[in-house]
Amino acid sequence: MTTAIAINGVSMEYVTPEGTTHVLDNVSYEVSEGSFVAIVGPSGVGKTTLLRLLSGLQKPTAGEILIRGERISGPPAGLAVVLQDYTRSLMPWLTVERNIALPLKNQKLSKADRSERIESSLEEVGLSGQGGKYPWQMSGGMQQRASIARALAVRPSILVMDEPFASVDAQTRFDLEDLVLKVRDDFGITTLMVTHDIDEAVYLSDEIVVLHGRPAKVRDVVTVDIPFPRSQIQTRNAPRFAELRTHVYAMVRGLE
Amino acid sequence: MIARRIWHWLLAILIGGWLPVLLVTLWWNASASSENPFFPPLELIWEQFKLNWVFLNVPIHLVPSLQNLFLGFAIGVVAGIGLGALVGVSGAVSRYVEPVVDFFRCIPPVALVPIFILLFGLDSAMRVASIAFATTFPILIATIEGIRGTNLVLIDTASVFGLSRAQMLWRVRLPNAMPVIFGGLQVGFQIAFIVTVASEYLGSGFGLGAFTLIATDSFLILDAWTGVLLLGLLGYALSLVFDIVERLTLRWYYGQKQLA
Ligand SMILES: Nc1ncnc2c1ncn2[C@@H]1O[C@H](COP(=O)(O)OP(=O)(O)O)[C@@H](O)[C@H]1O
Ligand SMILES: [Mg+2]
DSSP states (O other): OOEEEEEEEEEEEEEETTEEEEEEEEEEEEEETTOEEEEEOSTTSSHHHHHHHHTTSSOOSEEEEEETTEEOSSSOTTEEEEOSOHHHHSOTTSOHHHHHHGGGGGSOOOHHHHHHHHHHHHHHTTOTTOTTSOGGGSOHHHHHHHHHHHHHHTOOSEEEEESTTTTSOHHHHHHHHHHHHHHHHHHOOEEEEEOSOHHHHHHHOSEEEEEETTTBEEEEEEEOOOOSSOOHHHHHHSHHHHHHHHHHHHHHHTOO | OHHHHHHHHHHHHHHHHHHHHHHHHHHHHHHTTOOOTTSOOHHHHHHHHHHHHTTTTIIIIIHHHHHHHHHHHHHHHHHHHHHHHHHHHOHHHHHHHHHHHHHHHTSOGGGGHHHHHHHHTTSHHHHHHHHHHHHHHHHHHHHHHHHHTOOHHHHHHHHHTTOOHHHIIIIIIHHHHHHHHHHHHHHHHHHHHHHHHHHTTSSOSSSHHHHHHHHHHTTOHHHHHHHHHHHHHHHHHHHHHHHHHHHHHTHHHHHHHHHO
16 A cells, blocks of 8 residues: 655654643654544643644654655645634634635636535535535534535545544534545545544544653554444444454553 | 514614604703803704705815715725734734834824824825824724734634635635724724814814814804714714624624624
């Protein structure tokens, strides 16, 4: 399999007036094309920091990140994000449709192509016909669907999500998890997702990266050898699921 | 839905309108038998008002005032939002500009009129410049504050989606700042109105300020009162228009607030 993202010896330090925080220490990891990777670790370990580095929003203090062999030096083309705080990541002055249209302005698309993209993205996330609503007229789960639709509309090859379902209720969360799996299936997008929910990580991914320590290192990479397609009821009740989650849980807690 | 909205509007106007109606009624009755030459009956003022302003004096006194007001305000809006956007976005510029802004905003706007007379002479360029200058500061300050307040999640999301700096400003930071900017526009407009009248007190034969002042100086008390009455009505009407524009522009903001 080809490598979509290569993280090579990345370290990150935040320098503030209060002092220097060493967050990531020599993190290396390779993401294969089309795979689903979950990043887990205790709160404050540096998961968001790693995603920000990947998204080109910050530069690492040492090391480099390559996307298809090219070193990134800013937000990479073909990468889209969905952030945790959906109440603040959609523009409240634009309808959902126009929110989705905004990143498309810089892609050379005909008017017809653009509306086709918007329509099909809305359909993919189950929001057909809802594009005329404002984000604040929607529930949290629907807003997060809209964020995903916006990400899909740019036809990304890499989708990066930071705890995207942290603040929706359990049922909505299951629905959104299955939505994300469907999206990966339909488009073959390489997906990286930070989550603090270990069950969610096991349910969704091909591989789980466990960050641990201060500064954080890659403590373990767990291959989730549960076949696709997965289902909320069967997969979560499989013995292998229980084994993996116990293992990952111990890793996150630093017990093993 | 629409019908309910209109009903709410009417109700608001009824409730908000009773106080002015009461005051006018009081004024009308209290002044009806007044013998004081400086406090004539409202009925006489009203008769004179119709003579003066429907529409005899409109072209020479109302039109120039409105022209100065709108032109000055428009320049102030462009300058205030333009500079504010620049300062809000760039940390480097703001370090130099902000002390200057803080200094000028503390000077009462009307106090600057004499200085502008020195600079521009006594014609309408002076008046427009005074209005524009005074209007700029509240709008500038609101714009800086509004643009600084853009939340980081929005900025991060937009930069990952590849928006350019110009798009970031125009499509994200400015719309996001609009509710705060409108606060500045409101204050700016009130100041513009005051400065419009004040600037006509000096060296002008035209405009509402000049009309009222000349009438007072010539003991044309009724005329003076009609000028004041017109200013009051005008101020009220303009602020009503302003509210409507704000409500329409910030529909998303009020809608969101209503649900929260
Ligand atoms: N902009 C910043 N400046 C200084 N320190 C930061 C900044 N962002 C994050 N940190 C620190 O880096 C550490 C990791 O943060 P983060 O990546 O958000 O962790 P996680 O997402 O795993 O909870 C925390 O200790 C946090 O306080
Ligand atoms: Mg985080």
